[in-house]
Structures are given as C-alpha cells and as structure tokens.
Amino acid sequence: MRAAVVKGVGASLPQRVVTNDELAGYLDTSDEWIRSRTGIGTRRWVDAGVSTADLATQAGALALRSAGIDRVDAVVVATTTPDRLCPATAPEVATRLGMTGISAHDVNAVCTGFLYGLASAVGLIAAGNADTVLMIGAETFSTILDPKDRGTAVIFADGAGALVLRAGEAHEPGAIGPLVLGSDGSLADLIQIPAGGSRQRSSGVSAPPEDYFFKMRGREVYRHAVERMSASALEALSRAGLTMSDVDKFVPHQANQRISVAVGMRLGISAEQTVSNVERVGNTAAASIGLLLAEATAEGSLRAGQRLLLTAFGGGLTWGATTMVWPQVTAHISSPPRPGVEALAS
Template identity: 85%
Template sequence: MTAAVVVGVGASLPQRVVTNAELAGYLDTSDEWIRSRTGIGARRWVDPGVSTGDLATRAGELALRSAGVGRVDAVVVATTTPDRLCPATAPEVATRLGLTGISAHDVNAVCTGFLYGLSSAVGLIAAGNAESVLMIGAETFSTIIDPKDRGTAVIFADGAGALVLRAGAPDEPGAVGPLVLGSDGGLADLIQIPAGGSRQRSSGAAAEPEDYYFRMRGREVYRHAVERMASSAMQALGRAGLTMSDIDKFVPHQANARISAAVGERLGLQERQTVSNVECVGNTAAASIGILLAEATAAGGIRAGQRLLLTAFGGGLTWGATTLVWPEVTAHIAAPPRAAIAAAS
C-alpha cells in the first residue's frame, strides 16, 4: 500500500513579537495571569498588510527547500483565516510558488486543521492522484480576535508550518501512520465567529461589530479538548499497532500549556516526552503542529528515528491524531531571532 512520507519541513513566523507586558498595557491582565493560565509568554502577530497567504507561501517555499524539490503535484492549505472568503487561499499560494496548474485547495478544521490537511494530502497520494503534496497550516488569528477580549487575545497568534510529502512505503521513516479524525457539530457554538457567514447574512438581522470576532467558551473547550485529544491519540496508537511505550515524543497542538500537560498526564507520558513551543509562539491554530515540528527539529528536540504521536482539537468541534517515525530532515525556518524574542520578553 502506498504511504505518504514526510521529506521536508518549513515554518514562517511574523517578525513582530507581542509580549504579555504589551497586552497588559491595555487589557485587564498581567504576565503572571497569562502565564499561569496558558503558559504563554509571547506570541507573533503580523504587521499591517501581511496576510495568511504571505505566511503560507514563505513556509511552503522553505519546506520545498528542505525537501530539495522545486515542484509538487498538489498544495493543501489548512486555515481558519483565509485571505478572502472566496476564493480559497491555496491556489494563489501555489501560483506564488511557481506551481500554477496543479491541484490546490483549502481545509478548515480550525485548530485540528493541520491533521485534517495532512489527511487530505495522505488521501491524494494513496489514491494515486498525486506523487507529492505540499501541506501548509497557516493562520493570522490576530486579524479575527477581539483586541479587548482577554480570553482570546492573550492566546492566539500568527504563523505557518509546512510539510512536503511524497509517495513511499509504509515502513519508511517519515511515513504517516493511520489518521484518526472526528467531529461533533452539536457543539459548534463553543468555538465560532457568529457573523459573516451565510447563516447570519441570510437571516436579515444586523450583526453587532463584536460578532465578527472569534469567540471561545474556554472552560468547556478545555474539558472537551483534553478528552478528545487523549482518546484520539489512543485510537491512533491502536490502529498503528502501537502502545504508549513505543512513543518517544508527544507533539500536541499548542492550545495552551495546561491542556498539553493534562493530555500528556492522561496518556501516562513523562513531561520530558512532550514537545512544546507555546511559551514563545502562542496558539497558532492550524499552523501549530507544523511550526512545532520545524522548531523542534531545528533545535534537536525531535530527532530522526524517534516515533512521534501527534494530536489536536479545534472548532467544529473537530479532533484527530496520528503517529509517524520522524525522518532525517533539515528544517528551514523564517522567524524573529531568539535573542530578539528574549529581549522583548
């Protein structure tokens, strides 16, 4: 059976570093409050005029460079913040990468978007519709959060992470294992933007300005996130014929530090097994796992030959998980220098 094999990884983060101190200057919050509840010390927000497509294009370019290829057969962009409601962002990203004419489409599963996008890429390869796919998770959440909402403004951030996948064998390093995906639309209102879609527009009712911003019912989301991330991770292990003792590194969606810790504890993992960058990057939604893979690879936190467990949870509600043995790959990253981040913090 044909598998989708990871052969390249890249990430792009905005240059602007937004510290907790900056947010505390106009929100009823503090560095201690933010860190104690989220584990976040700083995040990246785009400068005016920079779009999701800009970050996606840069991350895709770097992933292609990492893979040592100039062309793929398809581009998938997972995002909650497309450049426009219509058309999709992926075709323009493909053209900007010199890939006009290939298959290109968007996926929206909010924070589970990277795994849903990965599933789409795996499916294209398994069906024989593509020999290689560039899969990008990209977000500019700073454009949809209410700057006055302490519950979301301190958490969400911008960035893009990308993988290049090619057709290969299931036993190769980098081969993506069975993917477990799920959803529950009955809880769609826990994570939403109320206005701007066809439901609000067709109602004829005028929307309030704040209805165009992202909303999240944090306490309820926390409970569902921990349960769904842990259960889907166990299902993914079972489908791959693995147990938790086979896992070297746990790579969760960077929702916040408390959720990652709670899921890791429920799975019986040691703290040292969990990979994290939420303190310096924040929650970049569909981009978070891709950025984390790139940064951890570059920093040596993930090494070739290690078996990874990936899991995520997002609006929809949606959730998912998968496993893979990390390949020998060099990560390429465009991001603010760490020295600048430390100085800003």
C-alpha cells in the first residue's frame, strides 16, 4: 500500500496578540489564574475581516513553498469555524491558491480535526485517488467564543497549520504511521455550539444569544481527554510495532498545559520530550498540531530523524493518534494575513 509522506510544512498566525491581562480587564480572572489552570500566557486572535479561509490560504501557500511545488491533487481543510455554514471552505482555499478544479473538502472533528484530516489525506493517497494532498488545519475560534465565558475565552485561539503530503513508501522518513481514530457521540454535549444547526432550527424554538457561542464542560472534558489521548497513543504505537522507548518527541494537541502534562505522565514521557507552544498561542483546535509541527521545526526542537508520537482529543467526542519519523523539511511561517487578500508567502 502507498504511504503518505510529509513533503512541506507551513503555518499562519494572526497579528493580534491577546494577553491574559487584557482578558482580565473584562473577565473575572487574572494572569495567575489563567496560567495556573491552562499554561497559557498569550494567544492570537484575528482582526476584523480576517476569516478562516484567509489563514488557511496563507498556511497552504507556505506549505506548498516548503514542498517546492505549486499544485496538488487535493485539498483537505480541517476546521470548526468555516467561513460559511455552507459551502465548505476548502474549495475556496484551493481556488485562491490557483488550483480550481481539484478535489477539495472540509473535515470537522473539532480539536481532533488535524488527525482526522490527515486520515482523509492518507486515504486519498493510499487509494490512488491523489499523488499529492495539501492538508490544512485552520481556525478562527475567537469568532465563536462568548466574551463573558471565562472557561473558554481564555483558552481558545486562531491560527492555521498545513502539511503537503506525497505518495511514497512506509519506510521513508515523513511517512504517516497507522492512524488510530475514535469517537463517542453519547457525550456530544460536552463540547458544542447548541444553536444554529438543524436540530435547533427545526425545533421552532428561538435560542438565547449565548447558545450561538461555543460551550465546553471543562472538568469532564479534562478527564476524557487524558484517558483517550493516552489510550490512543499507546494503540498507535502498538499498531506501528513500537514502544514508548522508541519515541523521541511527543506532539500532543495543545488543549492546555495540564492535559499535556497529565498525558505525558501516564505515558512516561518527560517534559524534555514534549513539544509545546500553548503558552504563546493558546488552543488553536484543528490547527494545533500542524501549527506546533511548523513552529517546532522552524525553532529546531523538531529535527529530521526523530520519531514522533502525535495525539489529540476534541468535540464529538473524538480522539486520535499516530506516529512518524520527522523528515528533512524547512517550515515556513507567515506574516499576518490581510482580509480577503490572496496568500503571499513571506
């Protein structure tokens, strides 16, 4: 079976930096409270007029530049915050990147979105339906946050991370290992936007304004996240014929620092092995892992030849994990995008 191999990496972050002190100005919170519970010091939020497609297009352009190509056979965008409820964001991103006519679709698995999108890209390549795929995780979570909800407004943020994948062999550096994916719809209400979908609309009952914002039951989510991320990580290692001693770097979804530490402790992973950027960029949901891979590569904390263990957890509930050996690749990270402007790699 053909494998999907990482060929390029790109990322995009908004210009606006939101500090804990800024949030403390209108929420019942403080820098110390936020840091102690989440490990987050700052996060990026988009300026007015910047959309998920803007971030996705710029991250995609930079991943293409990293790969040294200007066209792929398919584009997959993982997002919880599409530009419109209908249609999907991926076709517009593909067209803005000069690739009208190719396959393009969205994936929504909230914070597990990057791994679900990766599975979709891997499947396209394995089935022979594409030789190259641009996989982008992109979010403008600030647009769906209740500014009065301390439990979510301090955590979630905006950004995009992208990978270019090509057809190759399973033994190559950069090849995506076996993907473990799971879900539990009985717990869908732990992470949700209650209003705006067909269920609420067809009820004929008007929803209060706060129901159009993202909601999360944090304490319950924490417990499930630690359990599911740990279990799926161990299963991914087993399917790949590996053990924890084979792992050089742990790349968890940046939910918050407490979850990453708790999962690492369960797996026996040291702090030095764990890659993190949550302190600077917050929880960027489906963009989290892609953005982390790009930043860690650019900063040198990820190097060619290191074996990675990736895991994530999100709404649905959904979870997943995979392994890979990081390839020799140069990551490109953008300057801030301008509203509605074609991506200009920088």
